Amino acid sequence: MGKLFEKFPDPLARLIVVFLAFLVVGVIVVAVVIPKQMMDVSAQWADAVKREEARPIKYAGFHVCAECHDKIYETKKNGYHRDLSCETCHGPAKAHTDDPDKVKPVIPAERTFCPQCHAYNPSRPRGFPQINPVAHNPLKPCASCHNPHDPKPPTTPKECSACHGAIARMKAVSHHVQLACTTCHEVPQRHKVSPWSVKPTKPQTREFCGKCHAKDGKDKMAKDAPKIDLAEHGEKYVCWQCHYPHSPEVEQ
């Protein structure tokens, strides 16, 4: 070891030499051994840029469409399809903008086109309009009912039975046939828009059924309804935990 290292302890001096050697070798490898082209990515990118630039332009972009089809553009701008570009459905339209009379973009009319997005698929988000293309108005082109430039969300049916058919049919032949659904269930307006996140209420007290079925029930409509003593019957349970209200059992 040179005199420079004499003030270091022997092991430290040797390690410093080794680490310096590593450093020098590393610098040499980076500076000399590795070819410059390998470190310089611009050379690789230059080719890629040229290659991409040489490709033919097919899409025009929706701004160009709006110049002539301004009414449709205005309609679509505020509709549910506002995030779709014109060319998403009508295909690449650069040729059409160059020569509007000769080249016409496609108008997808077949029933297989819209279901690409709107066929039922469990991985699609809840609330996204989805249909079963086989059962949904067979043979009718989608555009005969839906305006693709301003599609409307499906309207909610007024009757509960539109969705809860099984319950409605059961209730229709039961002793509760005279009762409207809303007699027992409070249905928030939001339930019709988000049926899963906003749910109708269920009667939470025994006194609710008791209005008709209690021994001293005062409702005139229910004077023939089976009567029980609320204080003794069924202890702590809410009525519908034992009796199914959509088809109450009858005991004479």
Place this chain on the structure above:
Amino acid sequence: MNPELIRNLHDLLPQIQGYIYPNEIEIHWGLLIVVYPYITGVVAGAFILASLVKVFNVTEVQPLYRLSLLTALAYLLVAPMALVSHLGHPGRFYEILLTPNTSSAMAMFGFVYAWYLMGVLLLEIWFVHRTDMIEWAEHETGVMRFIHRTLALYSRDTGEVAVSFDHKALKVITIVGIPSAFLLHGYVGFIFGSIKANPWWSSVLIPIVFLFSAIVSGIALVILLYMILTPLTGGKISMRCVDKAVDFLFYAVIVDFSLELVDFIHRVYQSEEEIKILSEMVMSKLFASLIIIQVLLGMLVPLLLISLTKIFKKRFHLNEDLRKMVYFVAVILIQFGIFATRWNVVIGGQMFSKSFRGLTTYKMEFGGLEGLLYAIFLLALPIIILAVLTKILPPWKEMHGQPASESAEAAGS
């Protein structure tokens, strides 16, 4: 599509339950990625055991000191092999070194690894063995003399200044080494824990759980190696040393188990949307590896075994052989348990669909670069490397309870 890939997928399709996305049918991080955290875990754990001697002055486990350092080195050398082999083009791995990426969390492993290997482990091993290598070289001829001379960097200074510098350096390196070992394996946990799209992995507890399971596997492996190697090399197992090491192992297992329990309770109580598919996965696809091997055989049974030796102290202290046998069984079970832990994290995280509606299955290859044979080779390789290392830097004297050299004695006291 590649016809071979389709054939592979075809075998998998009947195993799929529920709805899963097409890119989730095949599990891409396979057995090699299971081996990788297991091996780095052993490195970190073995180093923590070594630091018990140097930093915390636990003199009872002095016989394990050099063995654990060499074990850590042997496993550390193999750790990146699993990753490099997993790359599609292992032959191109050097490009990572030539064009380092400082903004990728995954590329960070290269830096953490380089620091731990060069800045901590090799330095510590060098300082521990320097005076020994000088001494050995004096009585040797031929190749071994050359090896020891070169490894000692042709140093011949065994004077007081040099030796006291060795000791000082060792202390500093070990103190720096503990956070570095935590970093090494905490990093592996971080890589999994920070994947926020995967609820099985995404948890801040994962790095800490990884760390403690690493400590458990490292200590258990060094104890196992000590109990096998000592009689083979004609020494006598020091029960004082093994008892103390098993003590630490016992506490580490308890902490590890509690952390995993906390993680479990937390998930169940939070009951986020993924809980249903995760519980189905645990009860069906991972039942054997998680409930049976990891929790029951890998943790509860070893805990019970070690507690038995503590509860019936008198009975077990009279019979050393019985105690040895119980420890032996416990540390082997722990190895399987920790390997199953890695399996459950890596494979489990890819078995359920991100739609939370389906499960896929893992079809392990037998041959090939991702196969079982190669994984077994990778798991055996550290043992072979360790055999070579012990030829070059024999730890036997220290393992047999004799002071290996002046420096070891001084450091141990």
